[in-house]
Amino acid sequence: xxxxxxxxxxxxxxxxxxxxxxxxxxxxxxxxxxxxxxxxxxxxxxxxxxxxxxxxxxxxxxxxxxxxxxxxxxxxxxxxxxxxxxxxxxxxxxxxxxxxxxxxxxxxxxxxxx
Amino acid sequence: xxxxxxxxxxxxxxxxxxxxxxxxxxxxxxxxxxxxxxxxxxxxxxxxxxxxxxxxxxxxxxxxxxxxxxxxxxxxxxxxxxxxxxxxxxxxxxxxxxxxxxxxxxxxxxxxxx
Numbered sequence: 214x215x216x217x218x219x220x221x222x223x224x225x226x227x228x229x230x231x232x233x234x235x236x237x238x239x240x241x242x243x244x245x246x247x248x249x250x251x252x253x254x255x256x257x258x259x260x261x262x263x264x265x266x267x268x269x270x271x272x273x274x275x276x277x278x279x280x281x282x283x284x285x286x287x288x289x290x291x292x293x294x295x296x297x298x299x300x301x302x303x304x305x306x307x308x309x310x311x312x313x314x315x316x317x318x319x320x321x322x323x324x325x326x327x
Numbered sequence: 328x329x330x331x332x333x334x335x336x337x338x339x340x341x342x343x344x345x346x347x348x349x350x351x352x353x354x355x356x357x358x359x360x361x362x363x364x365x366x367x368x369x370x371x372x373x374x375x376x377x378x379x380x381x382x383x384x385x386x387x388x389x390x391x392x393x394x395x396x397x398x399x400x401x402x403x404x405x406x407x408x409x410x411x412x413x414x415x416x417x418x419x420x421x422x423x424x425x426x427x428x429x430x431x432x433x434x435x436x437x438x439x440x441x
Contacts, residue, residue, distance in 0.1 A: 217370075244427050246427075246428070248431075253336070253433055254433060255331075255417060255431040255432055255433040255434050256371075256417065256419075256429075256431040257431070258428055258429070261427075261428060263427075271428065303370060303371065305371075307427060309427075310427045311427055313359050313376070313378045313421070314427070315373050315376065316373075316427070316429065318363075318370040318371040318372075319370055320369065320370045321369075321370055
């Protein structure tokens with residue numbers, strides 16, 4: 214199993230550009246999530262999904278969209294990038310929602326918005 | 328409001344010395360508690376977790392943590408630190424029925440002196 218994979222590893226955008234951060238897992242996990250990590254702030258939840266076709270907002274959803282058309286994939290879209298979205302983004306998954314399973318994290322995408 | 332506090336931003340210990348990283352939580356429901364470790368440039372790896380039962384839990388890499396409900400704490404300990412333990416450590420809290428969403432502390436960076 215590859216686990217949780219994220220692409221790209223690094224990305225530089227200009228203000229106003231759009232892009233999609235990719236996340237995939239091959240463990241047949243129901244639950245997937247996106248976090249952003251900023252220095253001194255820990256990880257903050259952006260969006261999450263408890264199954265294909267079901268998504269919901271986390272703590273910091275503004276400026277981001279998600280969809281979950283398959284169990285395996287959970288892309289994060291930045292519609293109009295802003296410098297405040299410069300961060301490291303982590304995708305995570307676990308077997309099912311509401312449980313106490315371990316969340317497995319991807320390696321992260323480092324995004325810089327100029 | 329739900330929150331996790333890691334009072335120490337940065338800790339330096341000598342190799343071979345003991346380690347304790349502090350974590351305090353505020354959560355209305357029965358908490359599920361986690362410690363994750365993040366090596367530089369990497370994703371997060373689960374060290375250990377507590378759901379119920381024995382309040383002293385053992386994890387990987389020789390780490391342990393003790394849940395103290397009366398103090399709302401879940402401190403991480405290791406009797407003898409190795410240079411490879413240098414990393415950032417995150418405490419997180421979740422709850423039954425929370426859709427599996429975690430609230431993370433801001434992290435404690437551990438440096439190890441030779």
